[in-house]
Amino acid sequence: MDVSIIGSGYVGTTVAACLADLGHDVLNVEIDEDIVATINAGEAPIHESGLEERIAEHAGTNLRATTDYDEIRETDVTFLCLPTPQTDDGALDLAPMRAGAESLGRTLAEKDGDHLVVVKSTVLPGTTEEVVGPILEAESGRRIGDGLEIAMNPEFLRMSTAVEDFLEPDKVVLGASSEGAAGTLRELYAPILEREETDLVETDVREAELIKYANNAFLASKVSLVNELGNIAKEYGADAYEVLAAVGLDDRISDRFMRSGLGWGGSCFPKDVNALRAGAREQGYDPDLLDAVVSVNDEQPRRLVALLAEHVPLEGARVAVLGLSFKPGTDDVRKSRALDVIEHLRERGAEVVAYDPVAIENVRPDYPEIEYADSADAALEGADGAVVATDWPEFDDLAFDGMANRVLVDGRRIDVDRDALEVYEGLTW
Ligand SMILES: NC(=O)C1=CN([C@@H]2O[C@H](COP(=O)(O)OP(=O)(O)OC[C@H]3O[C@@H](n4cnc5c(N)ncnc54)[C@H](O)[C@@H]3O)[C@@H](O)[C@H]2O)C=CC1
Numbered sequence: 485m486d487v488s489i490i491g492s493g494y495v496g497t498t499v500a501a502c503l504a505d506l507g508h509d510v511l512n513v514e515i516d517e518d519i520v521a522t523i524n525a526g527e528a529p530i531h532e533s534g535l536e537e538r539i540a541e542h543a544g545t546n547l548r549a550t551t552d553y554d555e556i557r558e559t560d561v562t563f564l565c566l567p568t569p570q571t572d573d574g575a576l577d578l579a580p581m582r583a584g585a586e587s588l589g590r591t592l593a594e595k596d597g598d599h600l601v602v603v604k605s606t607v608l609p610g611t612t613e614e615v616v617g618p619i620l621e622a623e624s625g626r627r628i629g630d631g632l633e634i635a636m637n638p639e640f641l642r643m644s645t646a647v648e649d650f651l652e653p654d655k656v657v658l659g660a661s662s663e664g665a666a667g668t669l670r671e672l673y674a675p676i677l678e679r680e681e682t683d684l685v686e687t688d689v690r691e692a693e694l695i696k697y698a699n700n701a702f703l704a705s706k707v708s709l710v711n712e713l714g715n716i717a718k719e720y721g722a723d724a725y726e727v728l729a730a731v732g733l734d735d736r737i738s739d740r741f742m743r744s745g746l747g748w749g750g751s752c753f754p755k756d757v758n759a760l761r762a763g764a765r766e767q768g769y770d771p772d773l774l775d776a777v778v779s780v781n782d783e784q785p786r787r788l789v790a791l792l793a794e795h796v797p798l799e800g801a802r803v804a805v806l807g808l809s810f811k812p813g814t815d816d817v818r819k820s821r822a823l824d825v826i827e828h829l830r831e832r833g834a835e836v837v838a839y840d841p842v843a844i845e846n847v848r849p850d851y852p853e854i855e856y857a858d859s860a861d862a863a864l865e866g867a868d869g870a871v872v873a874t875d876w877p878e879f880d881d882l883a884f885d886g887m888a889n890r891v892l893v894d895g896r897r898i899d900v901d902r903d904a905l906e907v908y909e910g911l912t913w
């Protein structure tokens with residue numbers, strides 16, 4: 485099938501490379517010329533395991549990138565993989581979606597033959613049919629159901645395992661405006677749907693949109709719940725990891741997403757939970773539980789720093805912050821809990837020396853005044869205390885000999901040699 489993908493960030497690039505791998509002819513349409521050049525050179529514009537080799541294999545044959553929307557006319561299906569950021573007050577910002585839909589609609593006005601537009605970006609219920617659809621109709625001069633079809637197909641991939649998640653998903657959710665559109669998407673995804681482990685969910689567009697938010701809200705809530713249980717466990721002097729490992733044996737609960745500690749960050753959970761809260765309020769419903777999910781999450785970095793302060797007077801102390809990315813395996817620092825830890829440490833007068841295996845350059849522009857070390861050992865050298873903010877596997881081998889005080893507060897339950905420390909405190913254990 486001839487497929488075009490508008491937006492070539494984390495999702496658009498992964499989807500493009502994977503669909504090319506499944507044998508489709510794929511065109512990435514992207515406004516960033518550097519990304520376009522990178523893909524056409526057979527390289528990956530983002531770091532994801534398995535991505536670079538797929539782009540290298542398909543670029544120049546059945547994968548191509550362009551800044552020119554007109555080339556979309558050579559394709560049958562277009563996926564919108566545009567950003568859906570949050571506004572200053574936490575609501576969903578649809579400006580990039582509107583701009584992309586306008587450009588696409590104008591292009592389709594000149595196209596012969598039918599076209600299917602699929603929203604893959606995370607958008608609130610109603611966006612596909614009440615915002616994107618009308619823009620496409622107005623700009624293309626076509627009507628939905630007459631030469632133009634529309635569908636919503638949310639994406640559940642995680643950063644750092646994006647390729648594997650896309651090609652081997654638990655579920656594919658298709659919300660389509662017509663049986664024809666659903667059929668086209670089933671055909672496109674055929675090799676993935678043939679896997680026994682993949683469930684196909686066919687639904688209306690509005691449900692497809694909400695499934696994505698419900699999924700992320702559920703996962704974020706699960707982590708906030710384990711964090712609240714972990715905070716309570718800590719007060720009782722109990723180990724939350726032992727408690728939750730037992731709880732997770734109940735298959736109604738499952739043992740996944742049960743790691744308590746510093747909480748959730750990243751480019752999606754924070755913005756999606758906030759967009760759903762703002763959307764719910766707009767609909768006249770107060771999402772009290774989701775409000776609490778966010779406030780528990782917001783408290784964890786402050787609790788971590790308060791725990792360190794019980795062992796190290798923070799004013800003037802040199803504190804090593806180990807890990808800056810929002811989770812291991814990525815250099816993404818958007819809404820990383822590590823940044824909140826740094827803020828709280830600095831508010832209390834500590835001098836921060838930070839280390840991360842890959843994310844330092846993404847933090848430095850916003851925090852030019854803190855010190856950066858080029859290894860965990862260097863960060864720990866002379867430190868009066870240390871905190872773990874990201875569970876990078878290399879932190880399991882930390883050595884503490886160089887520290888002025890061997891005090892470590894662990895926000896991620898890494899597997900360190902606790903006997904090598906004077907003080908080891910887990911945030912929730
Ligand atoms: N990052 C992730 O792990 C996941 C993200 N999502 C959702 O997918 C959507 C996209 O997210 P990401 O790929 O992370 O965003 P991103 O910010 O990494 O990529 C978006 C790309 O779109 C490009 N772009 C912006 N306006 C454009 C336009 N008018 N025409 C062409 N290109 C344009 C940008 O230059 C950028 O390269 C969001 O709604 C997000 O919530 C869903 C699942 C996973």
Ligand SMILES: O=C(O)[C@H]1O[C@H](OP(=O)(O)OP(=O)(O)OC[C@H]2O[C@@H](n3ccc(=O)[nH]c3=O)[C@H](O)[C@@H]2O)[C@H](O)[C@@H](O)[C@@H]1O
Binds near residue numbers: 700
């Ligand atoms: O909508 C999205 O963009 C994506 O958001 C998340 O994926 P991602 O943000 O890449 O990362 P996760 O692995 O889900 O981790 C999110 C945060 O939760 C934290 N976390 C996760 C699991 C856990 O047990 N404990 C915990 O604190 C991580 O440290 C991280 O900060 C979802 O897992 C994906 O399904 C979804 O597609």
